[in-house]
Amino acid sequence: MSQIGSFALLLALVLSAYSFVAGLVAVTRKGPGAERLGETARRAGIATFAMVFLAALVLVIAAFQDDFSIAYIFHHSNRDLPGAYKFATLWSGQEGSLLFWSLLLATYGLVLRLRYKTDSRLFAHASVIIAAVQVFFLLLLNFAAHPFAVMQGLPQDGNGLNPLLQYPEMVIHPPMLYLGYVGFTVPFAFALAALIMRYPGEKWIQITRRWSMVTWGFLTCGVFLGAHWAYSVLGWGGYWGWDPVENASLMPWLTGTAFLHSVMMQEKRGMLKTWNMWLIFATFLLSIFGTFLTRSGVVSSVHAFAQSSIGDWFVGFLAVTFAVCLFFYVKNRPHLRSEHKLESLVSRESSFLFNNLLLLVACFTVLWGTLFPVLSEAVQGSKVTVGPPFFNRVNVPVALLLLLLTAVGPLLAWRKTSIESLKRNFLWPALGAIAIGAALIVVGIRPWKDMTYLYSLMTIMLSALVGFTVISEFIRGGRVIKGHTGQSLFASMVQLAHRNTRRYGGYIVHFGVIVIMIGFAGAAFNQDKEQEMGYGDKMSLGAYTLVCRSYTQEDKPNYSSEWAIIDVFKGGKQIDTLYPERRFYKASQQMATMVANRSTFKEDLYLVYEGLNQDTGRPILKVHLNPLVMWIWVGVWIMIAGTVVALIPNAVPVRVTAPARIQAAPVGAGD
Amino acid sequence: MIVLICALVAASVLFYIFYLPGKLHLGVEKTRVAYLRERxxxxxxxxxxxxxxxxxxxxxxxxYQSLKSSLEEEAATVLAEIARLEKTGAGHPLRSDKGARI
Incomplete structure (x- = not known):
């Protein structure tokens, strides 16, 4: 079995190297010979997918067959591991996850190579760049992190999967994150291709935009699934700890978000071409950098699962990629000159520009804080780690300013906006936000008592401002459609969204963002309490009273566990029973926490079984009361829904009266 | 057996890559007029x-009037260039050495 996998990987390397070299020669020559060579390169790229797929399939089959002669399967699986986790073995360790990376890249490359007729020259250039990235990962797989290395002797059972990974979300979190990381290779390939061939016009941006949105959607899912996993599995009561691995996924998300906004300036106004080019380069480089961080062992992390010495390979690849980008940028820089200049500071363009600057400040802060231990060790000789206070000090004000821009941006016109226009569009949303702020103070939030309360209040007020502007955009647009069609306002708003899915899908994403931000604001009011809980013991936190009904132990094939049965009372009435648990996984000899969480829109009652008190033999429970956490997960679903809407093609616009000085154009309501 | 499987896979892959049809269908190369139409x-x-x-x-x-006027001027400039290129038949495909800003 392992020989077939090794052969498939080696053949994939040869094919991708051929796809790169032959493709490179073909795009630099002219004539029928070059076209035929280019076609063989394209087909070699497609065949690379088949071989990488075969290798991944062999590894998954080996996991299900408990083939512990393969070292990777021995280290990351065991006989009693449930089927879903055996499948997840593919991305649970260093070698397998690199194979998975390579498989996803080959899949994206396959789609690109099958759609080559859209613009054959541009796609041929992009295909060469993707082949180059593929060569790097296949070199790693063949020579530095081989997933089919064999064991000396045949072990009876494997070491098992890391217990932290034995959680249902872990079956989908890494694929989502990787789809995001790897997916940014495609916009990068198109951007670099457009720069290399000095592609005229902005069509490449339109082709890239869909890829970027899909990729960004996957990365968003991946980042938040990671946060949800940390909340549900790590048992510390929080969802984001500014851990280097979390930061690694956030950085490309921030630059990717910046790109999705600023790209509109290039499409609409032919501006920020250099900026956009470097944003997409940076996003790709940060994706690779994130992969490097999680596996090189450069920084310590609670969940850097796969540490090894392949860091040098990544550093080399990052350096070469940056050098190639820089070379072609310097060579073809005049091609990226803007067609228009910023006309006013109060315009849609400037709001996008500020939005981009803030996102980059946030990204740089995260990068600096993540690398600070490495930098401090290099300069001072001792590792200094910066914690959440550093990240929050910069990123909370940045997030508030971003929220303000999210409210303001859509209401500003392109080019310039007059004071009268500002008054017309902002008066009611601003009054609504102020009213909500006043109401919150009346119900008991005291922003002058603590900085976190002030931030929380501002977050909710600005979120309300964004919400009102989004609603006003839908209502204004819906009214115009209603005036033309006579439909109900709701049907008109649906039609409006269908006629410009990108804009209104974007507004739905913004709505999801504010729901998430309100969820974050709840963290200012978190409470927790720790107590030993024997039979019938009580603990109170907030409006809840917890009573320990029982505690026990259990033995299963894969793990043994200790758990408590806790009855939850509110207002003197029992409302639930929770089962916090702690497991000991036999194969890996590791402990894992199974949090019991009662989640409502108002708050989460989050119970952690800390272990037995060795002296009394009674369990110790830690209880967290975390307000508004569910809003975060609901907001993510809204963001995903908005992204899906934005990806739906626009309905055909209605033809109405065209501007007099130019020929008739379809002027569709909703655009 | 494994050697045979590997040899068969390799032969199939090589056949797929190098056995090309007599005429390739590579799609149409874009002209400068096509790019101007996008603009x-x-x-x-x-x-x-x-x-x-x-x-x-x-x-x-x-x-509204001010913004509309400037956009109409921009459209008129693009349309004029399209008309000029179509008249002179200069809307040839763009290769990398002729790529230009629009």
Whole structure:
């Protein structure tokens, strides 16, 4: 079995190297010979997918067959591991996850190579760049992190999967994150291709935009699934700890978000071409950098699962990629000159520009804080780690300013906006936000008592401002459609969204963002309490009273566990029973926490079984009361829904009266 | 057995890559006129945006007229160049050495 996998990987390397070299020669020559060579390169790229797929399939089959002669399967699986986790073995360790990376890249490359007729020259250039990235990962797989290395002797059972990974979300979190990381290779390939061939016009941006949105959607899912996993599995009561691995996924998300906004300036106004080019380069480089961080062992992390010495390979690849980008940028820089200049500071363009600057400040802060231990060790000789206070000090004000821009941006016109226009569009949303702020103070939030309360209040007020502007955009647009069609306002708003899915899908994403931000604001009011809980013991936190009904132990094939049965009372009435648990996984000899969480829109009652008190033999429970956490997960679903809407093609616009000085154009309501 | 499987896989892959049909269908190369038409469509879209925002009551009259006028001028410039290229038949495919800003 392992020989077939090794052969498939080696053949994939040869094919991708051929796809790169032959493709490179073909795009630099002219004539029928070059076209035929280019076609063989394209087909070699497609065949690379088949071989990488075969290798991944062999590894998954080996996991299900408990083939512990393969070292990777021995280290990351065991006989009693449930089927879903055996499948997840593919991305649970260093070698397998690199194979998975390579498989996803080959899949994206396959789609690109099958759609080559859209613009054959541009796609041929992009295909060469993707082949180059593929060569790097296949070199790693063949020579530095081989997933089919064999064991000396045949072990009876494997070491098992890391217990932290034995959680249902872990079956989908890494694929989502990787789809995001790897997916940014495609916009990068198109951007670099457009720069290399000095592609005229902005069509490449339109082709890239869909890829970027899909990729960004996957990365968003991946980042938040990671946060949800940390909340549900790590048992510390929080969802984001500014851990280097979390930061690694956030950085490309921030630059990717910046790109999705600023790209509109290039499409609409032919501006920020250099900026956009470097944003997409940076996003790709940060994706690779994130992969490097999680596996090189450069920084310590609670969940850097796969540490090894392949860091040098990544550093080399990052350096070469940056050098190639820089070379072609310097060579073809005049091609990226803007067609228009910023006309006013109060315009849609400037709001996008500020939005981009803030996102980059946030990204740089995260990068600096993540690398600070490495930098401090290099300069001072001792590792200094910066914690959440550093990240929050910069990123909370940045997030508030971003929220303000999210409210303001859509209401500003392109080019310039007059004071009268500002008054017309902002008066009611601003009054609504102020009213909500006043109401919150009346119900008991005291922003002058603590900085976190002030931030929380501002977050909710600005979120309300964004919400009102989004609603006003839908209502204004819906009214115009209603005036033309006579439909109900709701049907008109649906039609409006269908006629410009990108804009209104974007507004739905913004709505999801504010729901998430309100969820974050709840963290200012978190409470927790720790107590030993024997039979019938009580603990109170907030409006809840917890009573320990029982505690026990259990033995299963894969793990043994200790758990408590806790009855939850509110207002003197029992409302639930929770089962916090702690497991000991036999194969890996590791402990894992199974949090019991009662989640409502108002708050989460989050119970952690800390272990037995060795002296009394009674369990110790830690209880967290975390307000508004569910809003975060609901907001993510809204963001995903908005992204899906934005990806739906626009309905055909209605033809109405065209501007007099130019020929008739379809002027569709909703655009 | 494994050697045979590997040899068969390799042969199939090589056959797929190098056995090409006599005539390739590679799609059409774009001309400068095609790129200008894309630009024209972008300006029209901007005009559609502007008209809709005006109808939705987001823009005062003076702002609308000023922005509309500048967009119409931009569209007219693009249309004039398209007309000129179509008249002279200069809308040839663009290779990398002829790529230019529009």
């Amino acid at each position: 024209q469509e972008a300006v029209y879209e901007n005009l559609r945006d502007l008209n809709f925002e005006y109808k939705a009551g987001k823009l005062p009259d003076a702002d």
